[in-house]
Amino acid sequence: MTGEPTIGDVFGEMIRDAYAVATGTGPRPLVGGRLPRPVIEIIERDDGLVNGAPAAHYLDPPQAWQPYDHRAVDRVRGRVLDIGVGGGRIALHLQERGVPVTGLDTSLGALRVSRHRGVRDLVHGTIDEHVPDGRRYDTFLLLGNNLGLIEGRDRAPGFLAALAALARPGAQVIAHGTDPYGTTDPVHTGYHELNRRRGRLGGQLRLRLRYRQLGTEWFDYLVCSVDELAELLHGSPWRLVDVDDADRPYYLATLELAPA
């Protein structure tokens, strides 16, 4: 026993249990063998910071969403790829509105929950792995802060190129991001400084997720300002056409495919 977690489908196990607690479907983690235990997403950052947040919101119905989620789905047009579909809350809503939507996720457990909740069209993998499938989209959604999947300067060109390869002419990306730089908390400002010293973007988080005995490998997840996003888009097939920051520090960035 090393005390280190076993590498596994952390998000999948966590959302399965959150779904079980929310619906009473399937075995649930129990407190004292009796009461359903609230399911908490544990996020470790590489400076030792540990945060926990209830996972139940990944299953929220539209009535419980944040206002920017509603504004994001109102912008959708054509065939949609929901990247990091999670528990399917966005895809389900779009499907109910008659929008053709595909949910993509690297977590088999998340896909299982999405399927169980009724999302019909699901794909396992990353956007790069999805390109050879030959399917093409008009709108890409990166919601639930999933602009973070752009990771940082190294991954951004490949990520943006894969999105362009999946795009129909005139396609758009609607991405939810968070500007990390409004804080005065030294735990965060110190981390931003540390990142810059090591040549990373300030909010380029190095994280791993934990759930019960499972953990992920360490991965990068980008929390960036709109200016930093604009810089990452420079020279890519995408241009920033709109920023909705009515719910600062959260924002919705809309990107459009530059004409060929």
Ligand SMILES: C[S@@+](CC[C@H](N)C(=O)[O-])C[C@H]1O[C@@H](n2cnc3c(N)ncnc32)[C@H](O)[C@@H]1O
């Ligand atoms: C923060 S959750 C957001 C879930 C959902 N979009 C929502 O708003 O409720 C992140 C999701 O992205 C998935 N994910 C992580 N890395 C991914 C990748 N490289 N490609 C596709 N999905 C990924 C995770 O498994 C998880 O379901």
